[in-house]
Amino acid sequence: MAATWEYKVLTLKHAGGTFSLAQTPTDDEATAALNREGALGWELVNAVCPGISQPVMLYLKRLR
Numbered sequence: 001m002a003a004t005w006e007y008k009v010l011t012l013k014h015a016g017g018t019f020s021l022a023q024t025p026t027d028d029e030a031t032a033a034l035n036r037e038g039a040l041g042w043e044l045v046n047a048v049c050p051g052i053s054q055p056v057m058l059y060l061k062r063l064r
Helices: 027-039
Strands: 005-012 043-048 056-063
Touching (some): 005 027
16 A cells, blocks of 8 residues: 655745844754754655745655
8 A cells, every 4th residue: 555645835934033034944953953843753755945035945755
């Protein structure tokens, strides 16, 4: 029997705190988001940043 997957897309933006036009998350913000989702059973499949100062799209999956 084939596995059944559930998918999730997460848009990760910079939380701010200092004046910045950048929406790209810091390494710490990305790590925290990945660890949080991983604890819920999600596995990162792909990450896309369409350009400088843009949010990052995380594509995740987990077994149903």
